[in-house]
Amino acid sequence: MTQTADKQLRDLVTAFAHEPGGLLPLLHAVQDALGHIPADSLGVIAKAFNRSVAEVHGVISYYDRFTTEPAAKHVVQVCQAEACQAVGARKLHEKLRSLSAQSPNEELFQLQSVYCLGFCARGPAVVVNGELHANIDAASIEQLLRDTGVVS
Amino acid sequence: MTVKVYVPQDSLARALGADAVALQLQQVCQDLGQSIEIVRNGSRGLYWLEPLIEVQTATGRKGYREVSASMVRELVVHGLLQGAEHPLSVGLVEDLPYLATQKRVTCARMGVTDPLSLSDYEAHDGWQGLRKAIAIGPEKVIEQVSLSGLRGRGGAAFPAAIKWQTVAQTQAPQKYVVCNADEGDSGTFVDRMVMESDPFMLIEGMVIAGLATGASEGWIYIRDEYPQALRTMSHAVDLARKAGVLGESVMGCGRGFDIRIRRAAGSYVCGEETAMLESLEGKRGVVRAKPPLPAVHGLFGCPTVINNVLTLAAVTYVLAQGAEHYAALGIGRSRGTLPFQIAGNVAQGGLVELPFGVSLREILFTYGGGTRSGKPIKAVQVGGPLGAYIPQERWDDPIDYETYAAMGATVGHGGVVIHDEQASMAQLARYAMAFCAHESCGKCTPCRIGSTRGVEVIDRLLSQPKDPGHEQLLRDLCQTMTYGSLCAMGSMTPYPVLSALNHYREDFGMDQIVGEEVPK
Numbered sequence: 001m002t003q004t005a006d007k008q009l010r011d012l013v014t015a016f017a018h019e020p021g022g023l024l025p026l027l028h029a030v031q032d033a034l035g036h037i038p039a040d041s042l043g044v045i046a047k048a049f050n051r052s053v054a055e056v057h058g059v060i061s062y063y064d065r066f067t068t069e070p071a072a073k074h075v076v077q078v079c080q081a082e083a084c085q086a087v088g089a090r091k092l093h094e095k096l097r098s099l100s101a102q103s104p105n106e107e108l109f110q111l112q113s114v115y116c117l118g119f120c121a122r123g124p125a126v127v128v129n130g131e132l133h134a135n136i137d138a139a140s141i142e143q144l145l146r147d148t149g150v151v152s
Numbered sequence: 153m154t155v156k157v158y159v160p161q162d163s164l165a166r167a168l169g170a171d172a173v174a175l176q177l178q179q180v181c182q183d184l185g186q187s188i189e190i191v192r193n194g195s196r197g198l199y200w201l202e203p204l205i206e207v208q209t210a211t212g213r214k215g216y217r218e219v220s221a222s223m224v225r226e227l228v229v230h231g232l233l234q235g236a237e238h239p240l241s242v243g244l245v246e247d248l249p250y251l252a253t254q255k256r257v258t259c260a261r262m263g264v265t266d267p268l269s270l271s272d273y274e275a276h277d278g279w280q281g282l283r284k285a286i287a288i289g290p291e292k293v294i295e296q297v298s299l300s301g302l303r304g305r306g307g308a309a310f311p312a313a314i315k316w317q318t319v320a321q322t323q324a325p326q327k328y329v330v331c332n333a334d335e336g337d338s339g340t341f342v343d344r345m346v347m348e349s350d351p352f353m354l355i356e357g358m359v360i361a362g363l364a365t366g367a368s369e370g371w372i373y374i375r376d377e378y379p380q381a382l383r384t385m386s387h388a389v390d391l392a393r394k395a396g397v398l399g400e401s402v403m404g405c406g407r408g409f410d411i412r413i414r415r416a417a418g419s420y421v422c423g424e425e426t427a428m429l430e431s432l433e434g435k436r437g438v439v440r441a442k443p444p445l446p447a448v449h450g451l452f453g454c455p456t457v458i459n460n461v462l463t464l465a466a467v468t469y470v471l472a473q474g475a476e477h478y479a480a481l482g483i484g485r486s487r488g489t490l491p492f493q494i495a496g497n498v499a500q501g502g503l504v505e506l507p508f509g510v511s512l513r514e515i516l517f518t519y520g521g522g523t524r525s526g527k528p529i530k531a532v533q534v535g536g537p538l539g540a541y542i543p544q545e546r547w548d549d550p551i552d553y554e555t556y557a558a559m560g561a562t563v564g565h566g567g568v569v570i571h572d573e574q575a576s577m578a579q580l581a582r583y584a585m586a587f588c589a590h591e592s593c594g595k596c597t598p599c600r601i602g603s604t605r606g607v608e609v610i611d612r613l614l615s616q617p618k619d620p621g622h623e624q625l626l627r628d629l630c631q632t633m634t635y636g637s638l639c640a641m642g643s644m645t646p647y648p649v650l651s652a653l654n655h656y657r658e659d660f661g662m663d664q665i666v667g668e669e670v671p672k
Contacts, residue, residue, distance in 0.1 A: 020452065021414070021432045021433045021434040021452075022434060023434030023435075024414065024415070024417060024431065024432075024434055025414065025415070027417070028376075028415055028417070049434070058436055059434070059435060059436055062419065062436040062437065063417035063418055063419050063437070064417070064418030064419065065376050065417035065418040066417060081338030081537070081587075082338040082339060082496065082533060082537055082569050082580065082583070083338045083339045083495040083496040083567075083569045084338070085575075085580070085583070086495075086496035086497040086569060086570060086571045086572070086574075086575060087496065087497050087524065088574070114377060114418075115336070115338065115377075115420065115587070116335075116336060116337070116338045116340075116377060117163075117377050117378075118163070118164070118335065118340070118341035118343075118344035118377070118378060119163075119164045119167060119341070120338060120339045120340065120341055120493065120495030120496065120501070120567070120569070121164070121199035121200070121341065121493070121494065121495050121498065121501025121502050122164060122167075122168060122199050122200075122202070122501060123495075123496070125167070132163060132166065132167040133167050134164055134167035134168050135167075135168060
């Protein structure tokens, strides 16, 4: 971690250590601020909550949202749950996979499956770098990714 | 003269372009010297029309459907602000049959009001339930909830009053109300709509629950995949505090209640109440054995009321209008209304709140309008990913908890997902097992291992569909999961799997069973 990141981490830990059930709010805050939960932050976090590093690792690894891997420059999430599958979400995922394979390296474009954004009446649902989109299909997704600079 | 124009801020409306529409509307009206007031309302839940723009006219609010930013200039030039006729006109929104024939008890304000306007909320019967609750006292409140027949709307359908009574009777220095807003079922979105489009209603319901049971703190566990709901509820809680609804003395009654918002982290099983408690306590969302019930030993070991968003929302109506009005709706032991959510491959998807007793056919066709693709409906899953695919011969049955349970199905949280011919029921059955394996908390073997093996057995069955041994093993496995799992996720994953197997054998490449009853 950089010095800046370390300071950010410690400030957040101070803010959340005494919140009841504060570990998840802290992990969210760290990931929101730094893009991921740095592996070398676990010691500080564990100590603040009087839990073991293994336990903190256990919490992080349990939840799909949390990761110790640095985020890619572009993150595209596509819903793969039943209602979106009913309107072609699998095909959309395949299309996205082929687009991401064309991307020069994985650090640029990461594709994730998510399960339900609540857009089930107008699927498929896609999130591009935090921006929500609905009624997307394999045809419109490529244009969307070009418009948002995810692919060139 | 300033014209009021409503452009929804609902996250799905925004995902369909509502923000760009609002921006363009502002710009165009400025250019043309037209004075407008844009109100970012909630969604009416007629998602097939979104972005649905409404213009206030002398006769009511006139709607324009599926408005895109590129259409705005033309619309304004052609008299949008006067409610003029246009190919995109839908007429008076409140006269639309889809809306007008519903019984909007819980969803009455959605799309009507500005979600974060306290004055709008007051003007539309807001806080009446809470005022009544304060006036009549805790015992009478629980009595009203009991008389209403309200059952948990998360899916378990447990009588709300019994839960509240248990907590009220349990002595403890601290008690909690926890709202389960981890609406993880594909095909459901009404909780999202409540939080985004009528957040004060949820707050009101929680305060009523707190005062009735002696809980001083409410927690709302909101799924991570609902960022706007998280923001809106947070903002609404701040406003409610400023208005004196939350704090040390609720509306000056002398008893306190306040709310914390907690963000979930992408785990479906954390919608199970005890896994949710573990998550709130900062741990892995692993299911707890019951007993003890959360009502006795819940959050941090304290007596806890856990209710779904809709259950708490319904409470405000029960208290404001009287239990008998709620109980008068519905059939059998399913009293009141359920906001059904029509989703998937549907022409007119959205929120349809109706009393129990409506048939699935009416929901699919009269409201849903059949498929979006125009092809025939192939399969309908009711009650979420753990719900059964309802065979066509049962589409006329009245929807209520008991009727659906008796046919091996579930009403759940009211989600209705429509599939057309592009669905492979074998793939959906496999997905049900794969999803369970991915989301399993890992504690119990029938779920953790059963779902993993379930994927493998289905794959073997699909590669050798004529070998009866695979089907026998799959059914055996499903029985183990049904009776051996610790929670509903493991025990109900067999519902979609077996209903797919029973009613769509051809998708699995299997022969029809001839001259025998279809095994359950």
